[in-house]
Amino acid sequence: MTTAAARFGTTGFGAENLPYASFSVAGGDRRLGVRLGDQVIAIAALAAQVGTPRLDDAARDAVSGPDLDALLAAGHTAWQPLRTWLQEVVTTDGLDTAVESAATPVADVQLHLPFTVADYVDYYASEHHASNIGQMFRPDEDPLKPNWKHLPVGYHGRAGTVIASGTDIPRPKGLRPDPSGTPSFGASRRLDIEAELGFVVGGSAPEGEVTVARAGAEHLFGVVLFNDWSARDIQAYEYVPLGPYLGKSFASSISMWVVPFDALTDARVEPPTRDHELTAYLDDSVDGPWGLDITMEVEIDGQVVSNPPARTLYWTAPQMVAHMSVNGASLRPGDFFGSGTVSGTEVDQRGSFIELSWGGKEPLTLDNGHEQTFLTDGQTVTLRGTAPGANGSVIDFGECVGTITPAT
Template identity: 55%
Template sequence: MPEQSPLDLAEGDPFGPHNLPYGAFTTADEPGRRRLGVRIGDHVLDAGAAAHTLGSPYASLLAQPGLGPLLAAGRTAWRDVRRALTAWVTVPAHRQDIEPLLHPLDSVTLHLPYEVADYVDFYSSEHHATNVGHIFRPDGEPLTPNWKHLPIGYHGRSGTVVVSGTDVIRPAGQRKTPADPAPLFGPSVKLDIEAEVGFVVGTPTELGRPVPLNAFRDHVFGLHLLNDWSARDIQAWEYVPLGPFLGKSFATSVSAWVTPLEALDAARVAPPARDVDVLPYLDDSGDEEPGGLDLRISVAINGQIVSEPPFATMYWTAAQQLTHMTVNGASLRTGDLYGSGTVSGPEVHQRGSLLELTWNGRDPLELPYGKRTFLEDGDEVTMTAWAPGPDGVRVGLGEVTGRIVPAPATS
C-alpha cells in the first residue's frame, strides 16, 4: 500500500483545511532560518516555499521569518492568501508540489510568530470581576461603578510576551500582608494563571483616528490563547492607585499559532444581555454580525484539568475593546496584541484563575499530585481550546504551555 499523505487527515481533525493557523518555525537542519508556516493536521507547511513553487502573487509576503508583513498587508491580502492556502492543501493537483514542503510538527521548533508592538490587557468577564470583587471587597459592591460602562484595561509589557513552551521564572518583588509591619522582598508566593484570548492587530491606524465597531475586521487579523501570569501578592501591594505593574509584567505566554478570524465565523454568538445602556460608540445592539465567540477553553496543571472557562460569557467583545482603546485617538501598530481579560463562567469549574478557583487560597484544589492554592515550582500549566466550525467540525486553537522555574538566588 502507498504511504498515506499528510494531507489525508482523519475526519474531524481540528487542524484541517477549515482552520489553517499561522506560525513561525525553524528546522533542525537550518536552526537559524525562521520561516512562516501554516499548520495542517500534525504537519507544518512552509508557506513561503509553497507560494514560490506555485507562483503566488503573495510569495514575497509569505517568504518571511514571521507573520508581520502579512499582518500589515490588510484584509484583502488576508482573505486571498487564505483562499490560496486552502486550495494548495485540498486540490489534488497541488499534492506533488505541496507534500515535500510539509514538516512533521514534532520535528520543528516553533517561535513567537510576530513581533509584539504594544500589549493591552482587559478585564471583561463579569463572572471574573464579580468573583474578584467578592474576594477583595466582601462587604462592598463587587463591580466598580464604571465596569458596565466601559471595558477596563491596562497597558502591559510587550517585551515579555513569550511563546508557548517558554519557562516562566518565578518573579520576585515587594509584598505585604495586613499582618506585616513593613513590606518584604522575595519570590512571589501567590503565583497565578489567567486564562485569556489574545487578539492580534494587523492593519495600523493614524494617531488621532479611532476605530469604530464596524471596522474591527479591517484591523484584527486573528487570535490565539494567552496566559497572563500574575503574582497576586506583588499585585495586591503595588496596584493602588495605578493598577497592575510588576505583578503582571514578568511574563505573558501566547500560543505559537494565530488562528485567522475567518476560521471562526461559525463560532460567532451574541454576547450576554447587557443590563446597563452603553454610550453610542460602544453600542453593538444593531450589528449584523454577533460580536461574541464560542470558544471552549480548558486549563490543566501537570496534566490535570482544573478549569473549563467558556469565552461566550464575556461581557465586553473584542470589537468593543478595540474601539474603546482607540476612542481617545491612540493609534494601532501592526503586531499590537490585546488580551480579553480572564475568562470565567458562572460555575466553580469554569473559573479562569487560581485566585477564584481557590478563593484566594481559602479552598485548596485537591489534585492527584497534591493540594494547590497557587502555583509551585515545577508546575506546568497548559491551556487548550476549540470552537465550533463549519459542518459540525471543531476548530482547534494552538495550546499555550508554561512551566514554573524557581526565582534566581539573590545575595
C-alpha cells in the first residue's frame, strides 16, 4: 500500500502545502479543490469517498461550494479541521485510490478567481521600497515620512479590479503630465508592476479592533502572490493630496492557488528590528514571530530580473489586520490586503521596475538586448514564490502572470 502524498506529491505541492483553488473541467461547474503535486482534488468528491468524521456541518457544507467563500465565512473552526483532515487523507496508506478518483490533472482544469473579494486594502510595508520611492520622488527630504515607522501606511482600493492570474492587462488611460508639468489625457507611458504578497481574511469581526494575536490565529486564512499593476505617471499626477486612485485601480492580479497560512508555520521569522517601541495594538511579539520567509521571483519575457525577499517587510500581516480594524471597522469574509511592493537591500531584490531602473534613468539591459524601464505592450510579467515548509519541504505559490495589451 502507499499514500496519495507519495504517489502524487511533488516538490512544492506536497502534503505540507495543499493550497486551495476554484476550478472547473471542460466547461463544467466550478468546484473547490486542493492541489497535490500535479493533481487538483475535488474536496466534495473526496469527502463522499472517505467520509468526514472530523468536520462539522459548516465545514461539510463549505467544501461543496464553487470557491472559498463559504469556508471563509465558516471561520477558523472550520478551515483548521478541514486542513487536518485533508493532510490525514493524503498521508494515510491505502487511500490513494480514493484520492485518485477525485483528482484531475492540473493541466486539464480551468482555474477561476478563488474567492469573492469583499474589501481590498493595499499597504506600503517594505522599508526598502518606501525608501527608494522617497529618494526618487523627494530627493531633498527624508525618504520616509514621519509616520511610516509608527503605523502601516495603506489605502483602500477597488475590490472589483482584483483579477485572476492570466488575465491580460490593457494599458490604462488617465491624466499624465508632460515634462513641463502640463497634463493631457492618454495611455500611461510609465506602466509598472508591484511584486507583493496578498493576504486572504476569513471569519467575521463586526466590532472591529482585532488584536495581532487574534488576527494570526483566527483571521489570516491564506496567502497569494499579488501584482498590483501601477501607472506611475497617472499616479504621480493624482496622488497629492488624497493618495493614489486611477493610477492603481485598473488591475491587480492574484495567483490562483491560495496557500493556507497554517502551511507557513516553518516560514515564520522575526521581522526587521524596530528602532522604537510600537503602539500597543501593533505589538506583534505575542505568539510571534510573524514575519514570513517567502522568496519571490520577478520574470519578464522569460528572464528573471529580481528576487524580492518578503522576510524584509517591516510590518507583518497580523499587524496590518490589527491596523485596518483598530478604528472599529469590521472584518468580513473575503477581505483582502496587499503587503505593498516587496523590495530588499540589493538592486536585484527590488520588486518594481521604477526601482530596478531608478525612475527610468538606469535601464536594465535584458538578455534579448531590450533596455527595460517601464512596460511595453506585449510584455509578459510572471511572479513566483517559495517558502520553507514542514519536514524540510518547499511551499510553492505557483505563478501570477499578466501580459500588457495596447490601450483600447
